[in-house]
Amino acid sequence: MSTEGLSIPGISMGSSGAGAADRVRRFRLAGVFAALRRGVFAPLRRPVVTTVCVELAVAMLVVLDVWLVVPPKAPPYSIYLSGAACLAVVLRRRFPFLAMLAAVPGFLVGWAQLASMITLGMLATRRQLGWQTWVGAALVFTCRFVQWPLDEFTQLGWREHFLDGIYSVFVAGMPITIALLIGARAEISAKLAELAKSRDRERRLYADTIRAEERARLAREMHDVVSHQITLIAMQAGALQAQAKEGPALETAQVIRGLSTRTLEELRSLVSVLRSGSEDDGPRPGIGELDHLIRTADVPVQLSVEQLPDTLPSQVSAAAYRTVQECLTNVHKHAPGATATIRIQAASGGLDIEVENERASRTGEHLPSGGHGLTGLAERARLLGGSFETSGTKNGGFRVRARYPLDR
Known part of the structure; x- marks a missing residue:
């Protein structure tokens, strides 16, 4: 029976050949993407490769931030200091405070604003609200507020100074704000991990206590009830053995007495194991x-x-x-x-x-x-x-x- 042309409410059905071809094409595309993830993009998930890619992207951004705004007749020293600020970005992970100090001159007399913000952000991430962060924030604020050369800065009116002050607060405050958020996230993650470990340890301790209490209860029940009943059976078998002098009754009494005695010994051994709490949970720290x-x-x-x-x-x-x-x-x-x-x-x-x-x-x-x-x-x-x-x-x-x- 063919389903071509059949209409069912809520379901669209076409020809079986076209549907199979579409499924084959989708499966092939999925296989290609999976192979790309496993082959081409798999190395990108490695931490070293990711770090190198991030460093290259950051270096490219700070270089473009300087290169795109350098005027044709810029003083050579401002270009050199801006280039030094771009190089300082590479050292921000190992020497955050020194990298920030090296980037500030390029921001003051040059155009390395992004480099100074990035080094300040890394410094705030490492030191949070330490004195080095406050020094870096003051330097970046000053570099954004003061214009070079100074004679042009003194000719500005109060409106320009006011606007420059507002922008300077944002330029110096935004990296610190992002760094504080990163630090808070790391602290919360550490607290949550510590809390999870503490809860797991408490659950294991509580479970061990419950198991020990249950073993003690079972030991009491086995000793007080089962052991008593088996002892009575052994005594009754002994009395039957004394009354039956010979024949099948005597053999039956001997068998019952032997089995009950052996069962009682095994039961006492089991009770001892339960009371001692021995179990195969692996080695325990002492x-x-x-x-x-x-x-x-x-x-x-x-x-x-x-x-x-x-x-x-x-x-x-x-x-x-x-x-x-x-x-x-x-x-x-x-x-x-x-x-x-x-x-x-x-x-x-x-x-x-x-x-x-x-x-x-x-x-x-x-x-x-x-x-x-x-x-x-x-x-x-x-x-x-x-x-x-x-x-x-x-x-x-x-x-x-x-x-x-x-x-x-």
Whole structure:
């Protein structure tokens, strides 16, 4: 049956041959574009190639900005200084302040306005609102406001000076504004990445705590209910074995008693595994990795370790590491600039951990939290038979104390 000439509301149908040809042509064009993306344009996505292309485009723009406005009888020194300003743009990434200083003379006595704006923008991106940025802004403003030669500048009226002042503010302020936006975007990206890592860590800690609690509940149920029932079966099989002197009943009683005894032993082994929390989640960091954690925590830390035994239970070592990790994360998040004091001591059959931080020394952005960090630490300590408490300090800081038994 042919569909040619068939009209259906909302659907346009032509001849099958023409549609197939169109599809073939579209597929061929898509294949050509895909090959171009993979072959010709793929190197353009590399960072080095992209940087080189950007530098070439910027150099071309600043050269054209000078070359297109140079008058026929321009003084040679103004042309040389404008060329030096164009060359300074190439050095703006490694030496932003020196590049800006080198570009300013070409703007004052020449025509290198775009070169001065670009070097000022790079300086503001690197230094933000530091004193070097303010110096650069003042120099660029002066170069735009003052006209060279000076005798022509003194002959201008107040209206021209007023307009030049307005334009100078825009010329000096626009690169700084763009640089501040770039800096704010980078800071927000870093904060979001830090927040994502913190939330992932809190979710993993909370999930570990829930799994440990579920294992403990299963162990209690298996010990209190299943183990009790199997013990009763073994006792009943023993009584039946004592009553049945011979025959099939005696063999059946022996089999039941042997199976129930073996099942009880396996059940007790399983309960022991559940209570110990052993699982194949991979290696966990312990107290031996605290040095690396402190070096990468971006928080000033004073560490004191006393009377540690040669070996620690794996659960206690992991719990100590997680406690310090969570506390340092909270100090970095909620008390920027504060010093954290960590005291670890083994005494009276337990491992005592105390983390205390001062009040924040600088203002930081408030980041939302998942709220599971300290809660998970408290649940972990409770499951290990220890204790966990938090309190404020007199100087406005925060203190966390945890104790984990060593007889695990």
